[in-house]
Amino acid sequence: MSVKQYIHPRNKYKQPPDYKQLAVMYPEFREIAIMDFTGKVRIDFKKKKSLHVLTETLLKHDFDLHVNIPADNLNPAIPLRLNYILWIEDLMTHSKLEMDKVTGIDIGTGAVCIYALLLAKIHKCQMLGTEVNMKSIEHAKQCIERNKLQDLIKIITVKSDRIFKDVVQDGKAYDFSMCNPPFFESEDDGFEKISKVLPPRNAPTGNDKELKTEGGEIGFVMKMIEESVEVKDRIKIYSTMIGKKADLVNLKRLLNLKGIKNMTWTEFCQGHTTRWGLAWSFLSQNIVNLTTAPVIRKRGKSIVQSLKNYKTSIIFPIDDKFSCIDDIINFLQATTKELNIKLQDVPISEDSFNGWACQITARERSWEHMRRKRRLVQQIALKRAKGEDGKCTAVNKCAEGTSVNREEGMKKLNEESYNKELPDKDVPLLVCKLWVETGSSDDSQNIIMQSHEIFRIWMVFENGYGGLDALHSLRQYLINKLEIKEKILNNQSKFKKKIKKLKNKKSLL
């Protein structure tokens, strides 16, 4: 499957640029173009100069923008920048805002103020670029003047320990903010780190000042989120690009911790690199609902599907009660604690699974006791109610002694099942892994274009004398406790048939 299929559908670089045509039209491009013996024109991506010339040529050819990228500055690769801009367009349209009327902020606009230039040129957006580096600011201003976009773009200098506070102090409101944050920790040598892992496909570009920040990318975006809580809806939609999937997962958790549920994320796929976009808003979902905004997410086969052990799942739609993975994690942690089930987090490699995993070990069918306990309490309440009506005094008598009877009953019940269930106290009843992930309700698609999101809790059997029967009974308990019986999207008839078949063969327990 081509990587290009995940690029935004309106991104013109879905089709690679025609290098031959560019070489014919632009002498500076001709200088870096290489023609092979078949007559095919290519460029050397390992040369910094070639990357800069390619970007300058594409800006000129496709957008009528005239810039020169300083030799020691970051090369703003256009297909990625365009993917981000197209997502901003989607978010604005989804929020019923017209692109030619919106005002945006580009945090850390850089020496070429690339996002501001493109948005002003394509849509006539009013843009404010913020920057800490004086040299970049000077160069960005030259780019704006050269392209006669002074009426649409303004650049301001900000202090390096602030993100929005210097920007919105004049009381002005903005429709969106965007940012390509500095990626590396101040202490890191990012380039060295990258080149140690992989021989780079493209020459690294950019200097320490524009690429490094205290706390790295995650530190920068955390500060952005903190400040956004103060600035609130003076910016309608906050957004940022993210370079590492692990950072995306942690930042989504931070938003959730702050109670910011009106959020979304997407993938920017172009060629060999993937980046992510995260957006959030403090506006009510009646005004701007990011949770239903268009997104592009590669389906990617999660590693759970390739696991050999028997597995079943609970699939249900995301709603207000369970709106993000953290809600499910909290639910599972609380429920297993209540049931005296051991739960241990399972570390997972960041690229193979976009979710959370744990291993649980149950020594007894504590969930069944819970169920019986609940039924008993319900029965007692019913009996009491009948007694209060005066219709059933005999039962009422029985209800008077309920607490004693109930405790005794439960003790007996526990003893009975303990003796029955634990043939060897060292062998657990059930060990299984739980994998929690989000996905789309339409499994037939490779790309998720709209966030009709669902939760999938995979239950993967590991061992235990309770066998698949225990796994299935715990699954049922979780469904009841989640109160999703009516909403569940996968029915278990196949599973039940399989259990029945296995039981008949006496291969269970």
Ligand SMILES: C[S@@+](CC[C@H](N)C(=O)[O-])C[C@H]1O[C@@H](n2cnc3c(N)ncnc32)[C@H](O)[C@@H]1O
């Ligand atoms: C990775 S570069 C992105 C440049 C450009 N936006 C792009 O996408 O090519 C990050 C930029 O953020 C700037 N920067 C760092 N801290 C900042 C802050 N607190 N406020 C605004 N800009 C900052 C850096 O100087 C650098 O130019």
